[in-house]
Amino acid sequence: MFNRVEAFVRDVRELKTEEALAEALGDVSLDLGFRYFALTHHVDVRQDGASIRLHNYPTGWAEWFDDQKLGTADPVHRASHLTSVGFAWSRLEEMISLTPRDQHILALAKKEGIGDGFTIPAHVPGEAHGSCSFATVAGEKINEDQLPLAQLVGAFAFEAARRMGRLRDPCPPLPRLTDRQRECVIWAARGKSDWEISQILGVSHETVIQHLKQARERYGVGKRTLLAVHALFDGTIAFFDVLRR
C-alpha cells in the first residue's frame, strides 16, 4: 500500500487544477478504505474567501453544512487547531468539550451516511492552515493500519492545495514591525494601556501611541486587539512572549 501513496505523491506534484486534485484524492482515499475525504485550506486570514475546499461528501450533507456556515464552528475543525498530528474523530470528546450543537452536528453527519473519520491538521506557521479529513461510510470501521499512510496523503495533498492557492493568489509580503513597535504590541496583548506601556519602556506616552498607530496601519487594522491577534498569527510575536511572567 505504501507504493500507492508514493504514486499519489508523485502524481500530485504535476497536478494543476483543484478538480484534478479532488479526483486523485478521492481515488487514493478509496484505496486506504475511506469513502469520503474533505480538504480545507485557508490561504490567508487577511483575504476573505481565498480558500480551497474539496470534498466528496454526500450532496445533502455538504449543502446543509454550508447553509449553516459551519466551517469554523465544526468541532473537527476546532480540534484540528489543538494538535499537529492526525486524530480519529472518536477522540474528539477527549480533545475539546463538545457542546449540544456539536453533538447535533455529529449526529447529523452520521444520519447522512458519514461514519468514522480521521483528520490530519495542517499548519504552516504564519500562513496557511486547514486540514484533510478521511471518513468511512457509516457502519464501517477505520482500518487503523492505514492511518500513518493517511497522515502522509493528507500532508502532501494539503501542500498541493497550498501550491495551487499561491499560484492563484500570491501571498502579499508579511507586514514587518520595528523592534519597538513589536515590544509595544506584546505589552498591548498583555492588556497594558498606552500609558502603562510608556512607563514600562521608559518612553513618552505619545511615543507609544505613535508606535501602536503605525503598527495598526502596517496590518491594516483599526483595533489593538486585532493587531495583537494578527501579530500572533503571523509569528511577529509569540504566545510565549505574551504569556510568560
Add this chain to the structure above:
Amino acid sequence: MVIVEQGISDVRERSLLRSMFEARKHVFVDLLKWDVPVLDGRFEVDQFDDRDAYYIIVADEDDRHLGSARLLRTDRPHILGTLFPELCNGDAPGGPDILEITRFCLSRNQNAADRRRTRDRLVSALVRFALDRNIRTFTGVAEMNWLQQILAFGWDCRPLGPPRLLDCGMIGALAITIGPGTPALLAGNGIWEDEELTAIHWPEAA
C-alpha cells in the same frame, strides 16, 4: 554569515562550534526532551559528530550560533540507516551524492520573525552546499508535526516509507531531491536567500 565546518576533534576548541552544541542541547534535550547524550552538562554531542560530519552554521556578526544543521554521509553509518532503518520501505538510500540532514536547530533566543529568517537562510545554505558539491538528494528523519512545514518550503520531497508511532511521537523518513531548479522552488515560497558559504577548518585531504 553562513559557515561550513567539517569534522570535530574537540568541541570545546572553537567558540562557534561550542555555541552550536550548546544550542543543540537547549533545543533537543531541554525543549524537545530527546534522549541523547550531553557532554559536560552543556553540549549535545553524539556518536555521529565525528570527523566526517559537515556543519552548516548561520552565525551573527559576533560569531554566535543562530541556526545550524548537521549533514551526515550516507555511505557511512548515519541516523536513518543505523537507528531507524524500519522507516524505509526498502534499504535506506545511501551513496556519495546523498547526505542526511540531522539536528536542524534554531537558537531559542530569537523572536519569531528572526527565527524565520534564520530558518530561511539555513535551508538556502543547505541547498547551496548541495549544489556546489553535486549532492542530488537529502534524506532525513522528521517528526510528523514538522512535515507540513518541510513540504511548505516548496522543494521536491517524497516519503521513504510509512511513518511510525514511536515513544518520541510519530516519525517518518523523507527524501528531498536537489537540482538546479531547487532555488526557484524555494524562491516561490519566499525562502531562498543566496549567500556565500565560508568554509572553515577543512582537514587535509585524506
